[in-house]
Amino acid sequence: xxxxxxxxxxxxxxxxxxxxxxxxxxxxxxxxxxxxxxxxxxxxxxxxxxxxxxxxxxxxxxxxxxxxxxxxxxxxxxxxxxxxxxxxxxxxxxxxxxxxxxxxxxxxxxxxxxxxxxxxxxxxxxxxxxxxxxxxxxxxxxxxxxxxxxxxxxxxxxxxxxxxxxxxxxxxxxxxxxxxxxxxxxxxxxxxxxxxxxxxxxxxxxxxxxxxxxxxxxxxxxxxxxxxxxxxxxxxxxxxxxxxxxxxxxxxxxxxxxxxxxxxxxxxxxxxxxxxxxxxxxxxxxxxxxxxxxxxxxxxxxxxxxxxxxxxxxxxxxxxxxxxxxxxxxxxxxxxxxxxxxxxxxxxxxxxxxxxxxxxxxxxxxxxxxxxxxxxxxxxxxxxxxxxxxxxxxxxxxxxxxxxxxxxxxxxxxxxxxxxxxxxxxxxxxxxxxxxxxxxxxxxxxxxxxxxxxxxxxxxxxxxxxxxxxxxxxxxxxxxxxxxxxxxxxxxxxxxxxxxxxxxxxxxxxxxxxxxxxxxxxxxxxxxxxxxxxxxxxxxxxxxxxxxxxxxxxxxxxxxxxxxxxxxxxxxxxxxxxxxxxxxxxxxxxxxxxxxxxxxxxxxxxxxxxxxxxxxxxxxxxxxxxxxxxxxxxxxxxxxxxxxxxxxxxxxxxxxxxxxxxxxxxxxxxxxxxxxxxxxxxxxxxxxxxxxxxxxxxxxxxxxxxxxxxxxxxxxxxxxxxxxxxxxxxxxxxxxxxxxxxxxxxxxxxxxxxxxxxxxxxx
DNA sequence: TGAATCGATGTTTTT
DNA sequence: CATCGATTCA
Numbered sequence: 001x002x003x004x005x006x007x008x009x010x011x012x013x014x015x016x017x018x019x020x021x022x023x024x025x026x027x028x029x030x031x032x033x034x035x036x037x038x039x040x041x042x043x044x045x046x047x048x049x050x051x052x053x054x055x056x057x058x059x060x061x062x063x064x065x066x067x068x069x070x071x072x073x074x075x076x077x078x079x080x081x082x083x084x085x086x087x088x089x090x091x092x093x094x095x096x097x098x099x100x101x102x103x104x105x106x107x108x109x110x111x112x113x114x115x116x117x118x119x120x121x122x123x124x125x126x127x128x129x130x131x132x133x134x135x136x137x138x139x140x141x142x143x144x145x146x147x148x149x150x151x152x153x154x155x156x157x158x159x160x161x162x163x164x165x166x167x168x169x170x171x172x173x174x175x176x177x178x179x180x181x182x183x184x185x186x187x188x189x190x191x192x193x194x195x196x197x198x199x200x201x202x203x204x205x206x207x208x209x210x211x212x213x214x215x216x217x218x219x220x221x222x223x224x225x226x227x228x229x230x231x232x233x234x235x236x237x238x239x240x241x242x243x244x245x246x247x248x249x250x251x252x253x254x255x256x257x258x259x260x261x262x263x264x265x266x267x268x269x270x271x272x273x274x275x276x277x278x279x280x281x282x283x284x285x286x287x288x289x290x291x292x293x294x295x296x297x298x299x300x301x302x303x304x305x306x307x308x309x310x311x312x313x314x315x316x317x318x319x320x321x322x323x324x325x326x327x328x329x330x331x332x333x334x335x336x337x338x339x340x341x342x343x344x345x346x347x348x349x350x351x352x353x354x355x356x357x358x359x360x361x362x363x364x365x366x367x368x369x370x371x372x373x374x375x376x377x378x379x380x381x382x383x384x385x386x387x388x389x390x391x392x393x394x395x396x397x398x399x400x401x402x403x404x405x406x407x408x409x410x411x412x413x414x415x416x417x418x419x420x421x422x423x424x425x426x427x428x429x430x431x432x433x434x435x436x437x438x439x440x441x442x443x444x445x446x447x448x449x450x451x452x453x454x455x456x457x458x459x460x461x462x463x464x465x466x467x468x469x470x471x472x473x474x475x476x477x478x479x480x481x482x483x484x485x486x487x488x489x490x491x492x493x494x495x496x497x498x499x500x501x502x503x504x505x506x507x508x509x510x511x512x513x514x515x516x517x518x519x520x521x522x523x524x525x526x527x528x529x530x531x532x533x534x535x536x537x538x539x540x541x542x543x544x545x546x547x548x549x550x551x552x553x554x555x556x557x558x559x560x561x562x563x564x565x566x567x568x569x570x571x572x573x574x575x576x577x578x579x580x581x582x583x584x585x586x587x588x589x590x591x592x593x594x595x596x597x598x599x600x601x602x603x604x605x606x607x608x609x610x611x612x613x614x615x616x617x618x619x620x621x622x623x624x625x626x627x628x629x630x631x632x633x634x635x636x637x638x639x640x641x642x643x644x645x646x647x648x649x650x651x652x653x654x655x656x657x658x659x660x661x662x663x664x665x666x667x668x669x670x671x672x673x674x675x676x677x678x679x680x681x682x683x684x685x686x687x688x689x690x691x692x693x694x695x696x697x698x699x700x701x702x703x704x705x706x707x708x709x710x711x712x713x714x715x716x717x718x719x720x721x722x723x724x725x726x727x728x729x730x731x732x733x734x735x736x737x738x739x740x741x742x743x744x745x746x747x748x749x750x751x752x753x754x755x756x757x758x759x760x761x762x763x
Numbered sequence: 764t765g766a767a768t769c770g771a772t773g774t775t776t777t778t
Numbered sequence: 779c780a781t782c783g784a785t786t787c788a
Contacts, residue, residue: 065778092778117777194778229778262777361775383777424764536778554776576775592776615774616779 005050008043008079012036019249019282020044023052023221026276028269029251032313033298033598034289034560037251041223042072044249045086046079048221056085061223062238066090067539068225068558087219091234092194092534095201098215099192100530105211106204111526113191113401113408114533118389120144120193122410127181133174143178150179151195152231152263154202157183188438190407195263198233205240216244226558227252227272231263239275248276255302258554258592260584287313289560289601291320297604297630298597304629305587322636324605325627331568331612335371338565338607342377342548345563345603352378356549356561358596360574365550367613368567372548382551383537392491392502393509397532399481402440402462403469404526409439416443419490422454431455461485474528475513482506553596564600566593569608570621593626606630717742 009017019029019040031037045061048054063069069088076083087094096114099106115123124140150156155163157179164172186192192200205212222242224230227250230238242248252269260266273279287295295313324341328334342355359365362384372379387393395418398411406412409432416439417423428439435442447459461484469477482488487506492499516531517523538555549561553574568574574593579585597604606627611620627635715727725742 090778197778258776259778261775363774420765422764426764534778538777552776573775578775588776614779 004079005043005046008046012040012043013284013286015282015284015286016040016043019284020047022249022280022282023048023247025246026272026279027249028227028272028279028281029249029284030269030281030311031251031253031284032287032311033253033256033595034287035284035313036286036288037225037284038068038072038075040284041225041251042075042079044223045072045076045083045088049080049083049086054221056083057087058218058220059086059088059223060094060219060221060241061086061088062091062094062225063088064090064226064229065536065538065558066093066534067536067541069093070539072225090534091230091237092197093530095197095237096530096534098201099197099204102204102211105208106200107187108190111190111405113189113405113411114197114530115186115189115191115193115410116389116533117144117194119191119410122413123185123189123191124178124182127178127185131177131181133178138174138178143175143182146175147179147182148193148195149263151199152233154199154233154236156199156203188407189409190405191410195233198231198237202233202237202240205237212240215241220245220247222248224248224250225252226256228254228257228266228269229259229264230268231265232268233263235265235268235275246276255305255591256557256595258557258588258595260588283311285311285313287315290315290598291317291602293320293322293634294597294600294604297323297634298594300631300634301590301597301626301629302594305590321603323630323634324603324636324638325630326605326607326638327623328607328609329611330618331367331609332371334567334607334609335368338368338567338605339371339375339377341565341605342372343375346377350563351546352548353544353546354562355565356551356556356559356563356599357565357567358551358553358556358599359567360553360576360592362552364568364573368550377548378546379548379550380542380545382541382549383555386537387505387508388532388535390502390505392487392506396478396482396487396506396509397529399465399485400474400478400525401529403465403477404529406440406462406466407438412439412443416458419485419487421458423458427455469525473517474523474525475510475517477525478510478513482510553592556599557595560599560601562601563603563605564596565605565607566596567607568612569606569624569627570612571624572619572621573612574624574626590626590629593624 009020012020013036016036016039019027020043023044029037029040031040041061045059048059049056061069061072063072066089069090073083073086073088076086076088089097099108099112103110103112121140121144124144125135128135128138128140128143150160150163153163157176160176160179161168161172186196205215219241222238222245224238229252238248250269250272254266254269257264257266257269268275273281290298292315295315299312326334326337328337338357342352345355346352357365357368365381365384369379369381388397395415398414398418401408401411402415413428416428431442431446432439433442434445443455443459443462446453446455448456450456451460465477465481465484468480472480488499488503491502491506495502513523513528516528520527538551538557541549541551541555541559543549543559543561553566572580575586575589579589606624608621608623608627611618613619713727717725717727728741728743
C-alpha cells in the first residue's frame with residue numbers, strides 16, 4: 001500500500017505534495033482554478049490514512065456540494081482500500097446529522113423538518129400577519145434576508161438589536177420582532193431553515209461542553225474545501241471543532257468567491273493566518289486545465305479587481321485558440337449562431353457532452369433551448385425550476401412531511417385541501433384556533449369530535465397513512481398515498497393540459513425514492529426528506545453525459561468542459577444590474593466571470609445580443625465590460641452576418657413574414673418541465689420539429705474597441721441636441737455597439753449609441 | 764367555498 | 779411575460 005501512495009505522490013507537483021504532507025497544524029492552500037485541488041485533497045486524505053495511520057473515522061472533510069463530496073469519496077476509495085469511515089460531506093448535511101443525533105440537546109422533541117425558502121416564506125407571512133405588520137413595508141423576503149444574515153453571524157433574536165452596529169432604527173425593531181416570532185413558529189412546527197442547521201449545531205456544541213469534547217476527540221483531522229465560500233457561522237463551527245488538534249487544512253481561492261450574497265465572507269480566507277496562529281500557506285498556481293490564452297484572458301479580467309494576493313496561473317499548454325466573441329442582433333439570432341457553432345463542433349467529432357453553455361440567470365436559457373431542440377441536439381439543463389419545487393412533487397412531499405412530522409403546519413396547510421376537500425381558508429383559521437395555534441392539534445380535536453365531517457375523514461386518512469408508514473417502505477407509502485387521495489384524478493381535473501407532465505413528475509418522485517432505497521434498503525422517511533431538502537441542483541450535473549450542458553455560472557463552479565460558451569454577455573445582465581452601484585458586488589460579478597472563463601479547457605466563446613426579449617419586451621444592452629476586459633489580442637471578434645443577408649430569409653419563412661413571432665403556450669414545446677437532472681429524472685427532447693438550418697457563414701471584421709481614442713471618461717463634449725456634457729463612461733467591444741454615457745448639464749445622464757450620436761470632444 | 768378575473772408586481776445567483 | 783394575490787361573483 002505504501003508503494004501505491006508513493007507512486008501517487010510522485011505524480012503530484014512540488015506544491016501539491018507539500019500541501020499533502022503538511023499534515024499537522026493549520027494549513028491554508030491557495031488553490032487557483034484548475035490547479036488540481038481535488039487531487040491534492042483526495043491524496044491528502046489517503047496519505048493521512050496510509051502513511052500517518054490516521055483512522056478514517058478521525059477525518060472530517062467538508063465540501064460545498066453533495067456532488068463534490070460524493071466525487072471525493074469515490075476518488076479516495078480508489079486510493080485506499082477502506083476509506084468508508086471518513087466523514088466527507090457538506091456543512092449542512094454534517095450539521096443535520098449532528099442535530100438528528102442529539103436532537104434533544106438541540107431542543108427538539110423528536111425529529112425536525114427542514115424548511116426550504118418557500119416554506120420559510122409562508123411561515124414568515126403567517127408571522128407577519130400575526131404581528132399585524134404590513135407586508136408591503138416589511139415583505140417576508142426582506143425580513144428573511146435580514147434574519148438569514150444574522151444567523152450566518154450567529155446572532156440570535158435576543159441579541160439582534162445590540163448587534164445593529166449602525167444604530168437601532170424602527171426597521172431593526174420590527175425585524176427583531178419578526179425574528180422572534182419566526183423562530184417561535186419554527187419551533188412550534190418542529191422545523192428549521194437552512195441557516196438554522198449551522199446556527200443550531202454551533203450553539204448545541206457551544207452550550208454543551210461534554211458533547212463538544214466528545215466530537216473533538218472523535219475528529220482529529222479537518223479539511224474544508226471552497227473555504228472562500230464559508231460564512232461566519234461555518235467558520236466558527238469548524239474552528240471550535242478543530243481547536244483541540246488544530247489540524248485544519250482549508251482550501252480556497254479568493255478569486256472564486258461568488259457567494260457573498262449568501263453570507264460567505266472572504267475574510268475567512270484572508271484572515272486565516274491571523275485566525276490560526278502558526279498557519280502555513282501553500283499556493284497552487286500551476287493550471288492543468290486550460291490553454292494559456294484562456295488563462296491570460298481570465299487573469300486580465302480578474303486583474304480589474306483589487307485582489308489581496310495577486311497570483312498568476314500558468315500552464316505548460318502554450319497558446320491555444322483565441323476567444324471567439326460574437327455579437328448577435330437579438331437573442332434568437334444569438335442562439336442560432338451558438339447552435340450553428342455547436343453543429344460545427346459536432347461535425348468535427350466533438351461530443352455534445354464536451355460543451356457547456358453558461359448563463360448569468362436561469363431564465364436566459366429558454367431561447368437557446370428552443371434552438372437546440374429545433375436542431376435535435378441533446379442537451380441538459382441544470383437548475384432553474386427545481387424538480388422538487390414543482391407543485392405536484394411538493395404536494396406529495398408535503399403528505400410525507402406531515403406523516404413524518406404532524407407539527408409541520410406549513411405542509412399540513414398545503415395538503416389539507418389538496419385534493420379539494422372543501423376545507424378552505426376560513427376553516428383552516430378555525431382549526432388553528434381550536435388547536436391553540438397548532439393546526440394538527442386542531443385537526444385532531446375536530447376530527448375526533450366529528451368523525452364524519454370533512455375534517456374528520458381527512459384526519460382518519462392521515463392517521464391511516466401514519467400507521468402505514470411504519471410498515472411500508474417509503475416508496476410503497478408514497479404510492480399508497482397517491483392512490484388513496486386519488487391524486488392523478490385530481491391532477492387531471494385540475495388542469496388536463498399539464499396532466500401528463502405532472503403525472504410523469506410524480507412518478508419520477510416515486511422512482512427517485514425507489515432508487516435511493518436500492519442504495520439504502522433501510523431508508524427512513526425522515527432521512528429521505530432530509531436528503532431532498534439538502535439536495536442542490538448542482539448535485540446532479542453529469543459531466544459524463546453526451547448532452548450539451550446548460551447552467552448558470554454559479555452552478556458551473558468546480559466543473560470543467562472542453563468547450564464553453566458564455567452567453568448573454570451584456571451589461572445589466574452580466575454584470576447584473578443590481579450590482580452596478582456597489583463596487584463590492586461588481587467585483588463579485590467579475591469573479592463570477594473569472595469562474596466562467598476558467599471552466600474552459602480548450603475553446604471559449606462569448607456571445608452577446610444587441611437586443612433581447614426580456615419580461616415581454618425588447619431591451620438593448622451594452623456589451624459586457626467583461627468582454628472588453630479581455631485584451632483584443634486574445635479575442636477573435638466575429639461580426640454578425642445579418643447585414644449581409646443569411647439570417648433574414650430564415651426568420652421570414654418560419655414566421656410568415658413577421659420577424660419576431662414568439663411561441664406561447666400553444667407551441668410544440670408544450671409545458672415540458674424546464675429542469676431535469678440526472679437519473680432518474682430525464683425528459684426526452686421534442687421531436688416534432690422538422691427543419692434543417694444551414695450554418696450561417698460568419699464574416700470576419702477587424703473592428704476593434706478603443707478606436708475613439710480621445711473620447712474617454714472625464715472629457716467634456718458637445719452634442720447638437722443635448723448641449724454640453726461630461727463623459728461618465730465609455731463601453732462596448734466593437735464599433736456597432738460602442739456606447740458612451742454622458743452627464744449633460746441641461747438634461748442629465750444619457751447613454752448614447754456612438755454610431756448615431758453626434759458628439760464632439762471639446763476639452 | 765371555489766372559480767374567475769383583474770391587476771399589480773417582480774424578476775440573480777442557492778446550501 | 780408569467781406568476782401570484784386580492785377581489786369579485788356564482
